[in-house]
Amino acid sequence: MIRIAICDDEKRILDDMSKAVRGILEEVDVAVYLDGQKLIRDIENSPFDIIMLDIDMPEISGFSVAESIQKMAVKPLIIFVTSHDELVYDSLMLHPFGFVRKSHVDAELKKVLKDAEEEVASREKHFFFHTASGDVKLKLEDILYFESEGNYIKVITAEEEYRFRETMQTLEMSLSSDGFVRIHKGFLLNQGSVKMIKTDAVILYNDVQLPFGRSYQEDARKKLMRGMIR
Amino acid sequence: MIGRKAEREKEFENLSEKYDKLYSDYQELKFSLREMKASTDEIEKQSEEIRQLHESMRSLKHDMKNHLMVTLSYLNDGDEEAARVYISQIINKLNAIHSYIETGNSLLNHILNEKLSEARTGGIDVKAEIENLAFERMESMDFSALLSNMLDNAIRASLLERESGKAAEMIVKVYKNKGYDSIVVKNRISESVLEKNPELKTTKGDSNEHGKGVPQIRDIAEKYEGMCDFYEEDGYFISCAFIPI
Numbered sequence: 001m002i003r004i005a006i007c008d009d010e011k012r013i014l015d016d017m018s019k020a021v022r023g024i025l026e027e028v029d030v031a032v033y034l035d036g037q038k039l040i041r042d043i044e045n046s047p048f049d050i051i052m053l054d055i056d057m058p059e060i061s062g063f064s065v066a067e068s069i070q071k072m073a074v075k076p077l078i079i080f081v082t083s084h085d086e087l088v089y090d091s092l093m094l095h096p097f098g099f100v101r102k103s104h105v106d107a108e109l110k111k112v113l114k115d116a117e118e119e120v121a122s123r124e125k126h127f128f129f130h131t132a133s134g135d136v137k138l139k140l141e142d143i144l145y146f147e148s149e150g151n152y153i154k155v156i157t158a159e160e161e162y163r164f165r166e167t168m169q170t171l172e173m174s175l176s177s178d179g180f181v182r183i184h185k186g187f188l189l190n191q192g193s194v195k196m197i198k199t200d201a202v203i204l205y206n207d208v209q210l211p212f213g214r215s216y217q218e219d220a221r222k223k224l225m226r227g228m229i230r
Numbered sequence: 231m232i233g234r235k236a237e238r239e240k241e242f243e244n245l246s247e248k249y250d251k252l253y254s255d256y257q258e259l260k261f262s263l264r265e266m267k268a269s270t271d272e273i274e275k276q277s278e279e280i281r282q283l284h285e286s287m288r289s290l291k292h293d294m295k296n297h298l299m300v301t302l303s304y305l306n307d308g309d310e311e312a313a314r315v316y317i318s319q320i321i322n323k324l325n326a327i328h329s330y331i332e333t334g335n336s337l338l339n340h341i342l343n344e345k346l347s348e349a350r351t352g353g354i355d356v357k358a359e360i361e362n363l364a365f366e367r368m369e370s371m372d373f374s375a376l377l378s379n380m381l382d383n384a385i386r387a388s389l390l391e392r393e394s395g396k397a398a399e400m401i402v403k404v405y406k407n408k409g410y411d412s413i414v415v416k417n418r419i420s421e422s423v424l425e426k427n428p429e430l431k432t433t434k435g436d437s438n439e440h441g442k443g444v445p446q447i448r449d450i451a452e453k454y455e456g457m458c459d460f461y462e463e464d465g466y467f468i469s470c471a472f473i474p475i
Contacts, residue, residue, distance in 0.1 A: 086331050086358045095405045099359055103321070196409035197472075199455060203409075225457055228407045229414050229470055 002120055003047070007033040007065065008054035008081065013102070017052065017081070020105060024113050036065040047074045049120045050113075052100075055082045063089065070094050077116050098230065115230070125178060129155070129164040136162055140178055144204055146171055146188040158206055179227065183220040184213035191227045272336055279343060283330050333362040337370055338377070338404070345381040346402070354388045354398040361405040367454060368473060376450045377413060379443030380469050384417040387467060396420050401466075410456065410472040419467045430460055447471060 004021055008014045011034065018030045031048070033039040037060055039051070051069065053062035066078050070093065077097040080087055087099045097119070098112035125140040138157065147154040148168045155162040172182050179191040183202065187210050196203040201211045202224070212220055297320050304313035331342045342360065349356050365373050381402070388398035399418040406412070424430070430444045444460065447469070451458035456473040 085356060086360065088331055088333055088358075088360045088362065091361055091363060091406060095361065095407060096359075099357075101357065104355075104357075194408055197457075221457060222459060225459055225470070225472060226461070228410075228412065228472070229403075229468065 001027045001029055002049050002117060003029045003031070004050045004052065005031045005033060005039055005042075005048040005076075006052045007036055007039050007057070007062070009034055009057040009059075010054075013054070017105075017109075020109055021052075021113065024110050025117060036060040036062070040065060040068050043069060043072060043074065043076075048076045050079065050097075050116050051076045052079045052081055055080055055084075055087075063093065066096070067093055077119060079112055079116065122178065127155075127175075129162070129166070131162055131164045136164075138162075140175075140190070141192055143190050144193040144206065144208070145190055145210065146180075148186045181220050181223045181227070183216055183224075184211060185216070186213075189220075191224060194224060197221060197224050269336075272340060275340065276336065279330060331358065331360060333360055335362060335364055337374060338363070338365070341374060341377050341381070342402070345378065345385065349381075349385045349388065349400055352385065352389050352398075353392050354385065354400055356400045356402065358402040359405070360402070363404060363406060363411050365411050365473065367475070372450050372453065375446060376471055379447050380413060380415045380471065383443055383469065384415045384467070387419065387423070388417045391418065391420060394420070406475070407472075410474055412470065412472050414468065414470045416466040416468045418465055419462065420465075422462055423467055424460070424462055 002025055004025075006014060006017050006021065008017065014032045014034065018032055021030055022028060031042075031046075033042075036053075036057060053065055055062035062080055062082075066080075069076065069078065078094070080096050080099040081102060082099065083102045085101060085103075087096075089096070097116055100108045100112055123139075123141055127138050127140050127143060129136055136155075138155065142157045144156045144158065146168070147156060149163070151165060151167075152163050153166045153168065153171060155164070168182070168186070168188060172180070172188055175188065176182075181189050181191055183189050189202065189210065193204045193206075194202050195205045195207075200217070201209050203209050297316070301313050301316055304310075304316060331339060331346070333339055333342075338360075342358065346356050346358060368376075384400050384402075388400055391398045397418070401414075401416040403414040404412070405414075447458055451471050451473065454473045456471060458469070458471040460467070460469045462468065
């Protein structure tokens with residue numbers, strides 16, 4: 001079940017939007033807000049996966065609401081809804097997940113919600129493997145990268161390291177659609193853990209640096225780069 | 231005699247040192263003068279754009295009053311259908327009016343507003359998502375050539391789509407991501423460009439000039455140790471450039 005909050009100062013638009021959202025996503029719980037302040041207060045207690053924000057609201061603008069949300073521990077996906085064709089935002093604010101024009105709701109809402117649904121689902125995906133000391137289940141998003149070590153694969157997370165028997169090739173095949181990219185003969189990288197892409201290496205959020213393998217470099221850089229485009 | 235020669239040589243040395251200094255000062259001043267001139271032109275252009283915008287806002291306000299009066303009279307007559315049709319006409323008209331993009335980066339403002347208005351005039355639906363980035367590391371000339379080339383390519387390709395009677399759409403995004411200032415320009419295509427011309431080469435006499443400026447985009451991205459890419463996905467041609475911050 002995906003939890004969505006929609007915030008707009010026009011009751012009519014709120015009704016239309018929630019109807020449209022229910023028409024696009026099957027399992028969805030929609031909460032509506034006429035006022036951004038109330039939404040901010042509610043987020044603390046009832047976290048949402050996706051928040052759709054009107055930008056031009058009288059009491060508090062959609063941008064201000066987004067900035068407040070950004071400071072919280074929960075990180076819902078933010079989709080701006082505007083009557084303009086341009087969204088211009090300040091660098092201090094996080095790059096929003098998407099933006100929908102009120103004049104093009106039919107065409108744009110479906111795509112952005114489907115993408116958001118996929119993104120939310122990917123946060124819940126897990127990876128199972130069997131080690132000498134028992135079965136392990138990890139959230140995919142917690143895995144930074146896999147490293148090959150002889151006949152074994154090391155699984156690296158921010159806190160722990162595990163080892164299990166598998167080949168890099170099999171692993172790459174099963175995880176490439178989940179945003180894992182082979183950057184080196186010995187490394188399969190979670191795209192989400194990349195902080196910076198350099199010419200010959202990537203730097204991860206925990207400041208570990210992994211090199212590109214020469215024969216993987218061009219392809220891997222391209223994949224990582226295209227992964228940055230929504 | 232010899233002492234005199236040494237003296238002269240010393241004098242000459244001093245003078246040429248002075249000359250070098252003056253010459254370099256002169257060059258610097260010349261350069262700043264050129265910069266100042268360019269920025270004055272820029273400011274003039276911008277104030278003209280803003281003046282035009284004010285003008286269109288004023289006439290819009292006037293129009294709105296008229297529109298509301300017409301709608302009201304339809305409603306007073308009980309002709310709801312006529313009111314409905316009239317209102318959707320106004321909405322279509324309003325959709326064609328666009329605001330000035332203000333990012334805090336005057337060069338970015340200028341290029342975006344000029345190119346996007348050119349695109350819209352040509353009947354292309356344009357959606358823009360712009361983070362106010364400074365592109366600090368880039369020289370103005372390079373930044374301008376990079377963004378203009380990317381936009382020009384998309385506009386040119388979209389106008390060709392329009393000519394063949396199809397809907398044209400462009401999406402422009404400027405944002406910071408993973409240590410890069412990024413520019414992404416997408417345009418809707420009804421058939422593959424890369425299939426016919428994988429290297430995106432400009433061919434003389436070919437009206438489909440999607441590749442024009444592509445080498446320049448590549449050169450500029452390379453100059454700043456960035457990356458660029460051109461590919462197709464979901465019915466869009468996508469060009470992107472990433473410049474390390």
